[in-house]
Amino acid sequence: MSEPETPMLQLLRRIDQKVDRLGERVDDLTARIGSVESQVASLRGDFVRLEHRQDRFDERPQRIEKRLDLVEA
Known part of the structure; x- marks a missing residue:
């Protein structure tokens, strides 16, 4: 037996789909x-x-300066 299609049942089905x-x-x-x-x-x-x-880029000038003896080691 199928249930009768009531407005409340239709509303509940739409809510379920949403x-x-x-x-x-x-x-x-x-x-x-x-x-x-x-x-x-x-x-x-x-x-x-x-x-x-x-x-590392910041360290490069320091190493270069040390190699060229521009600063004390």
Whole structure:
């Protein structure tokens, strides 16, 4: 036996469909946020590598000055 199609039942079905669509959107947004988090983590690593390179560049003139005896060793 099928239930009679009441306005309340129709409303509940529409709500159920909307909740399902919202669940799909939340899943999609969760995946996208995970991707953004990965990219931010990668950028942080890039910045760390750049800082290390900058530190090495700062050391180069000091080494050159020592080699040329421009400063006391």
